[in-house]
Amino acid sequence: MDSVFYTLQDFFTHSKGMTYVLMGAALVAMTAMWNFLVARDEKDWPE
């Protein structure tokens, strides 16, 4: 296939594909981020 999109279909396949990858990445990243954020105050939270 050549390097430009001729159909909406191809374009969406491409863009949505990328987005899905990013989504996965984002979810992992945010989990990590949250842990980093609350790492310090974790202990004095009563379980």
Added chain:
Amino acid sequence: MSITRRRFLGWMGAAGMGLTVGRPANAAGNKNFSGYPESIGVLHDMTRCIGCRKCEAACNEINKLPAPEQPFDDLSVLDNKRRTDATTYTVVNRYDGIQGADGPIYRKVQCNHCQEPACASACFVRAFNKTEKGAVTYDASVCVGCRYCMIACPFYVPAYEYNEPLEPRIMKCTLCYPRLMDGKLPGCVEICPKEALTFGKRDDLITIARERIRSFPEQYVQHIYGEHEMGGTNWLYVSGVPFSALGMREDLGVTPAPKLTSGALASVPVIAGLWPVLLTGIYAVSKRKDKIAAQERRQAVKAALTQASADAESKLSKALEQAELKHKRLLEVEVKKAVEEATANNEEENS
């Protein structure tokens, strides 16, 4: 965070996206796609069709489909309306008694090879592919058989091998893609005696259709079916009577199929981005509430305890005092007793 293409590729590979990346951003940036410029199509002029079913025969032969129980030159088949099925890629239907038409009108049904195929948009394994030639092809080697394409197709074209236990396929016209690749004509087009099917570049076909309508205004209705329907199809139709009279939906609209679901799909990433924030936030808030509640509880307990101990002490001291008093009295009594005794003894000795 900044994403280099290299890392991107890494992820893509990892996630098995198998997409050709590195397409120029500007091409992707422009959201208006006009289809493959050189894509070919077929113009079906229904004023020419005589319903000889030669196209059906040719299609059946070329695609090596099982022979039907009634032979193709048996035209009584036309008495009832048919649709494409697992053993037929194309059918011709006859429509009688349409006003404005002298005699019956024949319409050939097959895959319209949409410019933005609904089946391709619906397929979750990309089994359908819009080729640059214009044909919409199907790859059985990945097909799961979920039949979502059949749900999606606005023209009721794809058919399914319901009686195949293990390896059922979707069956549909391929526009004779293999033949196109050999520079041959699609079977139906080649056989058609009356050139009711004109084969050429889609753009040229539209021009021709317009020319015919302009030159013979009394023979055609002013509409090229497939020019805009569902974002346009590579199979175009002109007719002498309204298309709706020939069982062709004229209310399909012009929105290409991928656009119908793209909105909903676009909201998915939003959820992935927003929900963690909201939910974790709510979680944190509720946690915090618990924490404060807990602290208050602790203080309350402490207060209660101190109060309690104080009461206890005071009670004790009172008790002690009373005890002492009693003791004193007892002592006095004893002393008294002793003294009396003593005096008593003394009196005995004196007498």
Added chain:
Amino acid sequence: MMSEEAIAGNKSLFTPFNLVAGIIVLMGVLLTILRFTGGLGAITNLSDNNPWGIWISFDLLCGVALAAGGYTTSAACYIFGLKKYHSAVRPAILTAFLGYALVVLALHYDVGRPWRLPYPIFVQQGTTSVLFEVGLCVFLYLTVLLIEYSPAALEWLGLKKVRNIVVKLTLVLTIFGVILSTMHQSSLGALFLIAPSKVHPLWYSTYLPVFFFVSSIFAGLSMVIFESTLSHHYFHDKMDDTHLKENRHVTFGFAKAACWVLGGYFVMKVFGISMDNNWHYLGTSYGLWFLVEILGFVALPCFLYAVAVREKNVRLIKWTALWTVLGIVVNRFNVSMIAFNWQLPSSERYFPHWMEIGVTVFLITVFIIAFRFIAKRMPIFYEHPEYRDTH
């Protein structure tokens, strides 16, 4: 795998339940053989015009909607911090887990080449497809549910360490669960967005995803209430005091929530009509049926819940829960069967073959057997003595 265990269970003792279940399972096995020797054509009424039948309408759409109890309950307990619902979480999770497992199992009957079900995720991704999104989420969510459920199993098997690690993940899993559920619950509705010309205008709406998601919430809540009713009937002996004590909270809390969500859903349905200006369709016979759905199966339960909650009437709540569950089934059937292909002449419309229904019944039975098997052995309705207050 579950069915075999069930059969094994049958041999052991001949209670009426086991007999009935046994018979159904036998029938199921026969139908399964038919399906995989004769193809879909052999046991279904599916046609080229009606490619999706009761297996999608009920097993997939209703199954997933009714398994929504999992994420709603766990969210309520762990995210919104409503601790008093804690005892309801495990049954809900179990129901959800088995429910989704069943959905996936059902798909093996429906799709042409079941062993290719992983293809969309691992072989070739059709990212423009709503079904891809559904598939991905269901796959991930099933995994999440498995992990969420695993503590029960692990406690039963007595694997302390692993169990404790898993329990640490609870919050993350719950949030993931909610995200994934939101996505695929709504996407199930979005499946039909691609066929505006086939679904009756009253049911086709760009809001479809929202409708499906919102309805899944009260479906889940009602299902928890309904299912707890049954559990109390059959597994009362298994329940510990906390469970019994909290059950009342759960019932009333969930009923209140369900009522409120139903209200919102009803309003949105009305917006749906007005946005597409479909009022005139209400006069037609389809319109009448539509009214039956949103008045009889949305507005009515909403009202009944409210009354029941005010009057502290548990019976009414339980009835209403059942009614709401029915309503969900009605709605999913409407969108995917009754309103679908509405323009085709009745001769070309779809009506399920008894064998299709048979398979569905069989799958439900398998679900019950599995649930029974687990609930009887694992700490679902009670807390494992060794793990009291460790959550």
Added chain:
Amino acid sequence: MHKGNLRLGMVAILIIIGAVAICTIGSTAVQEPRGPSQEARADLITIDTLKTFGDIERPAVIFLHDLHTEALAKQDKDCKSCHLEVKTPPSLAKKNALSVKFKRLKDTSRKQVLNVYHTECIGCHKKSVKSGQKAGPVERCGKCHLEPDGAHVVSDRHPIKMDKSLHYRHIEATKDKAKDKTQCGLCHHKYDEAKEKLYYAEGKEGSCLYCHGDRTEKNRMSIQLASHYSCVDCHRRRQAKDPTLAEKNEIGPIKCAGCHDLQEQRKIKVIKDVPRIKRKQPDFALSQPKEKELSEKEKQDLVLMDPVPFDHKAHEANNETCRVCHHASLESCSEKCHSLNGQKDGDFIKLAQAMHQPQSKRSCLGCHNDRQQERACAGCHTFIKKGAGPDISACETCHMKSEGMATAEMKPEDIAREMLKARNPVRETFKDDDIPEKVVIKTLSDQYEGAEFPHRKIVKTLVKKTKDNKLATYYHREKGTLCQGCHHRSPPAKKPPRCSRCHGRPFDQNSLSRPGLKGAYHIQCLGCHKAMNLEKPKPRDCKVCHKEKKK
């Protein structure tokens, strides 16, 4: 809320909803459109008079007029039993003409009209019921006020055309036998604004439709009213005078069907060769634009097409009514409306445009195009483009040079006659031996024997079919013109090129609109046969043309 009733309640609701569900689903299943099982009648009158006073509460009443006329006739009652006599007749009709309204002369008020209908209709129905005849509804509003789709009748009213024959019969019927004088004034009239009365202007007669439009305007009633006031009333009176006329079918209809039912219309006696309607029109006309409207300057450098001689007499014979061409008045086209530069009365349609509107049957070109649809002509003409304007090369056929025939003192009419005389129709084509008798087409010789094409036979048939057609014989200017029907794109010639010269491989991307040879043959042959409505060969039995290949 009692626990006991609760279960009952739920069950009840469940049953109700179940019931509704079943019937609704049922009805959705059987939602096929209802076929027209309704009787088609010409005498259908929708009574919705109350609309003039605002909205109506009940559906309008569908009233069958002839049904009532007949019923009344049986009770030997006549029109007067429903229609009152007007005090001051609005038209040329006699003093005691009958109002078209029912039992009243004016629509005074909602209430009054309502009462008239309800009391009179129902009252009459009741009476006839008493006297033992079958009659219309007497109670149950819904029986008269039918829901639109509830009606079992559907209107099938066809307007009647006053064609030449009918017009002639009216002239004869109304002729004053004694003085042998026509009485056009009985119908034709003009309106005098000043005196506010109608009068007859001899020599100024025209079609009623020129003045009476679809709706009644100030002092000008709608064609519908006008015709029913004058025609029906006149018919009624004459019949009253001489009932025998009816048997002889010599009297105009009184019932609705008589004029408006297709079958009845066909029964109306038609006179073959009607003498011309005399209204001082010319036999011949020379269509040259009147120059008086032009300024001196324009006249100086005025360049005009050659004039067109027009056989007015012949065209009268070929058309049913004058209105075919004279759509707005009987004046000369260029006189008031379609002048050289156009003017308001003619919607600024210039003379040239008026004559060359391909789509309008009123214009020469349009009407002539229309004639090409006739079976005899369609075979060839179906393939000849019409969308565009006139064929430039054909201008001279109408716009003739008048040199040698016209002299200064001749009247235009005479010039036209002369020019038309000079025209020579082409009635035959080339000599037989110049026409190949058979052509064997071997294009599909790989599948079939060569197809034998009876070339000469077909040419001769075409000649036969066209040689008496004035239009054809005049516009087919040359012997070869007929050949161009098939040998299109070739100048008329004795030996036009064969089809295979131009047509070959199909779908050549450079000339996509040109069919391949196989296509060309089939399109031409089958297309022509279809257009000329030829029974055989059936389009789909190949064997008729293509014999089985001999092994």
